[in-house]
Amino acid sequence: MSPSRLATRAGIYAFLGLFAFLSVFPFLWMIVGMTNRTGDIILGRFTLGDAFLENARNFFEQADAPLVFWNSAKIAILGTIATLAVSSIAGYGFEIFRSPARERIYGVLLLTIMIPFAVLMIPLFVIMGKLGLINTHIAVILPTVASGFVVFYFRQATKAFPSELRDAARVDGLKEWQIFLYIYVPTMRSTYAAAFVIVFMTAWNNYLWPLIVLQTNDKKTITLAISSLASAYYPDYGVVMVGALVATLPTLFVFFIMQRQFVQGMLGSVK
Amino acid sequence: MQSRDRIRLKSALGAAAFGAALFAAGLAQAKTITVWCWDPNFNVAIMKEAGARYTKAHPDVTIEIVDFSKPDVEQKLQAGLASGVAEALPDIVLIEDYGAQKYLQSFPGSFAPLSGTVDYSGFAPYKVELMTLDGEVYGMPFDSGVTGLFYRKDYIEAAGYTAADMQNLTWDKFIEIGKAVEAKTGKKMLGYDTSDAGLTRIIMQSAGQWYFDKEGGLAIEGNAALKAALDVQKKIQEAGIYKPATGWNDWVAKFTSGDVAAVVTGVWITGTIKAQAEQSGKWGVAPIPTVDVPGAVAASNLGGSSWYVLASSDVKDEAIDLLDTVYAKDVDFYQTILQDRGAVGSLLAARTGAAYDTPDAFFGGEKIWQSFSKWLGEIPAVNYGIFTNEVDAAVAVQLPKLGKGESVDAAIEAIAAQAKVQVQ
Amino acid sequence: MSPRPGLRRYYDINGWSFVGPAVALILLFMAYPIVWSLWMSFQQGRGMRLSFAGFGNIIRLTQDPVFQLALGNTVLFFVVQVPIMLTLALFIAVLLDDPHLKFRGLLRTLIFLPCVMSLVVYSVLFKSMFLLDGIVNQTLLALAIVSEPIPWMSDPFWARVLLITAITWRWTGYNMIFYLAALQNIDKSIYEASRIDGVPSYARFFRLTVPMLKPVILFTTVTSTIGTLQLFDEARNIVASDTSAGTAGPGDSVLTLSVYIYNLTFRFMPNFGYAATVSYVIVVLVALLAFVQFYVARERDR
Known part of the structure; x- marks a missing residue:
């Protein structure tokens, strides 16, 4: 390798290394912060302290950690499954069974992505009230199930679904729903994995809508619990950091176990 | 008919999508009073105390207190009121006094009047006035x-001043002491957040005025109190005697960590200050500094809130009875919450209790509660109107500019222009 | 050629049953609220005491300095942040696409990691890191990059810088994944051929990579545009102060249109009509920009 190429190479590593470091730094900060007291954290102490057990104990005392964690998990998992089911079926339907009427509806669906959520909250809230769903987890999930973005994503991915597979299945006498369930879904596993990662993260991290629609302590999600800890009159940053980690672990976990399929699935969606 | 439809639709939705069993909607138990409020160490803890006292005599009632941050309570209340969904609302809600008229006037009929039940003559008049609409009184002060x-005696003394010097201050003198403190100790005098209009409100009310006149109309231009408040803040910024703070939490951290020598704020902060046990004996309390405006006094108000009962509540009578029994009659309750939480109630009779007469070791044995009760009686009454948040925001936009050379007159002009569009 | 009637019916039955559930949910939970808000945008009043206002709300937009400030901020974030983030994401993706690069899997994972963090968590972390005496200023001082701590949250300029930094941190890796996925679809032999022909690397980037990635670039540009124009969570939580005035950053320096809508709905005297009008400004902006972006992408096709 020539010296100038070597220098370029070193530059590339330095740049990527620095960017990767900046990307993970807040994670490190969170982990170091868990072991420190508030007073040290606000003064920027970046060495491990000895307050971890105290912070952890306080977190589990102040927030009903197992309950809020369970609530979040329930909402995120059921919400993700429902979203993937409804939106992938629709994305498939829009792509395979084209008609002018459905294309127009698809256009409207894409337009809904542009509407800021803040303005939909009041009417959505009224609807949930009429359905008797205020303060239920189902009310948190329902508005996200038919997501314009996920429908779009699956329609794009379906374009890469080989039509020979479908034709062969039709010749074999499979019904359309069977083709979808037995041929499409297994073939598109990595597309589902990628969508799962993104939808799960969105559902797990959702804040504004659960805040409005959930009313009692026993329904709260972990993000709501952390936000009330962080906005206490005198917040304990050490405790908040413990909560932050607990709230981040599931999304990290989902990402790591699905990482390979995730990148694979992205491939399909951007063709 | 309607409810049958609702049940049908609900079960259809549940069965179709997820299986209804997983999501049994929590049915309200008979006689559960739900309360929304913020701050676990203050309002929540105090309401728990009140609830414990009440349920002792009424074992059939349970109190469920739901704790959100203050903006979250306001947001949820506004969503619930706007949607007209009764199940979406609690039975009792805590509302900050500045916002009371906004809710009472824009959601008429949503709150239960208490004037038939509660004897309001025992409360500080300014509290009763702000919750009165068309002759009915709606809240429990x-x-x-x-x-x-509040100031750090050790820092002030290091700068060559005594506790006596801190009495009867003007803001100019306060700034002068601030400069001395910095020169001697390296500490700043104040934590100060330029996005917070709190200091503006304190100074303005100490001079007996507000953003609005008695009729609720805008009173920005020609408001001597507002002008004085901005003047003081321009001087504070130009003298550099403050440590910039961002948001409430950061602002609190400035004085709890010993970074600054003083804090001018509401009495409810006492608990937070006392939570720093290692600083015991180092703090003192004095009346707030005054401005040179006719009628200005060394007493003012910041924040404070009151309880309201929702008209849609199905346990309305119990909720009202709870508030009336404890908050309007139980003098001993006020002693407990003062001792435990540093809460100064607005029931005047409570001030004669023993707790108000106890010297506080944390403040070097000063009888601080007596001082606060005395100042409580001196607070000028003003009309908080219905647009305080809007004008606050307009003021907060100008505050950082004052430190960068903008004149007070220009700031007032800009505030007036912004407020005019916002208050409609 | 029109399909036979029987086939057409078969198509329609299946088509509608596949898209039916999603369309029903969209009708209930999107279309109805959208129509409601459209109707509201012609109403004026406090809380639920409303009256018809015609174009009153639109006239109010033209006189409202807060709206104009929010619009300016939103456009500023869009114009500055989206290009920085996408350029960075594309650049990193191209570097990571090199099969000879060591640790590329690790680097890719690390750079993607920020977007698994929840908004509430990352706002708390950024808030605590960018405090005046916090770790970021300590580091900058120690490295002698600055001589005075930077007032991240109390100076309007720095508050905007902080917000842009935060969003870029959170979303660069996310966009990078899209580019990386698309790059892996590109036939590497085209690169090899042009490299042998002596085409310099920057030219390869602009003449080969960018054109081939155009669909993805368009996709990420449109989604980032939507995201930035609807920017709410970060503006409200990181720099925005939780004080009573509730300004977004010093002097409302990070007040975005979405935060203003939120204020009009929940913080201020509730004014649902005006809030709805402001949100349609966002819709119009997004639609315009998306149109322009599609148009630009199409032009270069020829």
């Missing part, structure tokens, strides 16, 4: 935000 100047 709770804590007062009577203000004081």
Whole structure:
């Protein structure tokens, strides 16, 4: 390798290394912060302290950690499954069974992505009230199930679904729903994995809508619990950091176990 | 008919999508009073105490207190009121006094009047006035935000001043002491957040005025109190005696960590200050500094809130009875919450209790509660109107500019222009 | 050629049953609220005491300095942040696409990691890191990059810088994944051929990579545009102060249109009509920009 190429190479590593470091730094900060007291954290102490057990104990005392964690998990998992089911079926339907009427509806669906959520909250809230769903987890999930973005994503991915597979299945006498369930879904596993990662993260991290629609302590999600800890009159940053980690672990976990399929699935969606 | 439809639709939705069994909607138990409020160490803890006292005599009632941050309570209340969904609302809600008229006037009929039940003559009049609409009184007056100047004796003494020097201050003198403190100790005098209009409100009310006149019309231009408040803040910024703070939490951290020598705010901060046990004996309390405006006094108010019962509540009578029994009649309750939480109530009779007469070791044996009760009686009454948040925001936009050379007159002009569009 | 009637019916039955559930949910939970808000945008009043206002709300937009400030901020974030983030994401993706690069899997994972963090968590972390005496200023001082701590949250300029930094941190890796996925679809032999022909690397980037990635670039540009124009969570939580005035950053320096809508709905005297009008400004902006972006992408096709 020539010296100038070597220098370029070193530059590339330095740049990527620095960017990767900046990307993970807040994670490190969170982990170091868990072991420190508030007073040290606000003064920027970046060495491990000895307050971890105290912070952890306080977190589990102040927030009903197992309950809020369970609530979040329930909402995120059921919400993700429902979203993937409804939106992938629709994305498939829009792509395979084209008609002018459905294309127009698809256009409207894409337009809904542009509407800021803040303005939909009041009417959505009224609807949930009429359905008797205020303060239920189902009310948190329902508005996200038919997501314009996920429908779009699956329609794009379906374009890469080989039509020979479908034709062969039709010749074999499979019904359309069977083709979808037995041929499409297994073939598109990595597309589902990628969508799962993104939808799960969105559902797990959702804040504004659960805040409005959930009313009692026993329904709260972990993000709501952390936000009330962080906005206490005198917040304990050490405790908040413990909560932050607990709230981040599931999304990290989902990402790591699905990482390979995730990148694979992205491939399909951007063709 | 309607409810049958609702049940049908609900079960259809549940069965179709997820299986209804997983999501049994929580049915309200008979006689559960739900309360929304913020701050676990203050309002929540105090309401728990009140609930414990009440349920002792009424074992069939349970109190469920739901704790959100203050903006979250306001947001949820507004969503619930706007949607007209009764199940979406609690039975009792805590509302900050500045916002009371906004809710009473824009959601008429949503709150239960208490004037038939509660004897309001025992409360500080300014609290009763702000919850009165068309002759009916709607709330249960709770804590007062009577203000004081909390300061670190050790820093002030290091700068060559004594506790006596801190009495009867003007803001100019306050700034002068601030400069001396910095020169001698390296500490700043104040934590100060330029996005917070709190100090503006304290100074303005100490001079007996507000953003609005008695009729609720805008009073920005020609408001001597507002002008004085901005003047003081321009001087504070130009003298550089403050440590910039961002948001409430950061602002609190400035004085709890010993970074600054003083804090001018409502009495409810006492608990937070006392939570720093290692600083015991180092703090003192004085009346707030005054401005040179006719009628200005060394007493003011910041924040403070009151309890309201929702008209849609199905346990309305119990909720009203709870508030009336404890907050309007139980003098001993006020002693407990003062001792445990540093809460100064607005029931005047409570001030004669023993707790108000106890010297406080944390403040070097000063009888601080007596001082606060005295200042409570001196707070000028003003009309908080219905647009305080809007004008606050307009003021907060100008505050950082004052430190960068903008004149007070220009700031007032800009505030007036922004406020005019916002208050419609 | 029109399909036979029987086939057409078969198509329609299946088509509608596949898209039916999603369309029903969209009708209920999107279309109805959208129509409601459209109707509201012609109403004026406090809380639920409303009256018809015609174009009153639109006239109010033209006189409202807060709206104009929010619009300016939103456009500023869009114009500055989206290009920085996408350029960075594309650049990193191209570097990571090099099969000879060591640790590329690790680097890719690390750079993607920020977007698994929840908004509430990352706002708390950024808030605590960018405090005046916090770790970021300590580091900058120690490295002698600055001589005075930077007032991240109390100076309007720095508050905007902080917000842009935060969003870029959170979303660069996310966009990078899209580019990386698309790059892996590109036939590497085209690169090899042009490299042998002596085409310099920057030219390869602009003449080969960018054109081939155009669909993805368009996709990420449109989604980032939507995201930035609807920017709410970060503006409200990181720099925005939780004080009573509730300004977004010093002097409302990070007040975005979405935060203003939120204020009009929940913080201020509730004014649902005006809030709805402001949100349609966002819709119009997004639609315009998306149109322009599609148009630009199409032009270069020829």
